[in-house]
Amino acid sequence: ETGVTQSPTHLIKTRGQQVTLRCSSQSGHNTVSWYQQALGQGPQFIFQYYREEENGRGNFPPRFSGLQFPNYSSELNVNALELDDSALYLCASSPRDREQETQYFGPGTRLLVL
Amino acid sequence: SQQGEEDPQALSIQEGENATMNCSYKTSINNLQWYRQNSGRGLVHLILIRSNEREKHSGRLRVTLDTSKKSSSLLITASRAADTASYFCATDVYQKVTFGTGTKLQVIP
Numbered sequence: 354e355t356g357v358t359q360s361p362t363h364l365i366k367t368r369g370q371q372v373t374l375r376c377s378s379q380s381g382h383n384t385v386s387w388y389q390q391a392l393g394q395g396p397q398f399i400f401q402y403y404r405e406e407e408n409g410r411g412n413f414p415p416r417f418s419g420l421q422f423p424n425y426s427s428e429l430n431v432n433a434l435e436l437d438d439s440a441l442y443l444c445a446s447s448p449r450d451r452e453q454e455t456q457y458f459g460p461g462t463r464l465l466v467l
Numbered sequence: 468s469q470q471g472e473e474d475p476q477a478l479s480i481q482e483g484e485n486a487t488m489n490c491s492y493k494t495s496i497n498n499l500q501w502y503r504q505n506s507g508r509g510l511v512h513l514i515l516i517r518s519n520e521r522e523k524h525s526g527r528l529r530v531t532l533d534t535s536k537k538s539s540s541l542l543i544t545a546s547r548a549a550d551t552a553s554y555f556c557a558t559d560v561y562q563k564v565t566f567g568t569g570t571k572l573q574v575i576p
Contacts, residue, residue: 357509386564395471395555395566396510409563443509455500456564458509 357459378446385427388443471567479573488570490556
């Protein structure tokens with residue numbers, strides 16, 4: 354059973370640019386959640402995808418968008434980057450059909466916006 | 468916004484001592500989970516306690532949940548240097564997981 358993977362590991366962008374982060378969920382998991390973690394803070398829920406549909410969203414503006422693919426991998430897109438978007442972006446997968454609440458996290462993508 | 472708040476924000480203990488972290492939250496929950504994070508990397512799930520449970524054990528970890536006080540505690544017994552990390556509680560309300568602010572634990576060898 355492979356774990357959750359994320360790419361890239363690090364990324365530097367400039368204000369106003371767009372970025373796409375990728376996540377491969379753990380085998381057998383159909384639910385992916387994305388989190389933003391600013392330095393020294395706890396992760397903040399961005400949104401969740403279940404079977405390719407958005408299934409809940411946190412307090413993030415529409416310039417944060419996502420996709421989930423038929424193989425349950427996922428992308429997080431952020432448009433019009435702002436300096437405050439600098440953070441560690443974490444994705445987590447879970448096998449929702451089996452009603453397991455435990456999420457398995459990837460190592461994260463560290464984004465720096467200059 | 469953060470649902471939970473951990474207390475203390477930082478804790479420094481000697482190897483072999485016990486470490487206790489507390490978490491308070493605001494709304495009714497389905498379950499509460501504790502996670503560990505080493506040096507800003509991905510989170511590792513430690514233990515899950517459901518809203519109808521009061522105590523749960525896993526190895527050197529003991530978690531309690533008091534839904535009337537909306538609080539939980541994580542006890543790590545016989546701490547080791549490798550336990551040095553940040554610990555977060557996370558509340559689950561219908562698949563929406565909200566993390567607390569974290570406790571930074573340092574175990575001194």
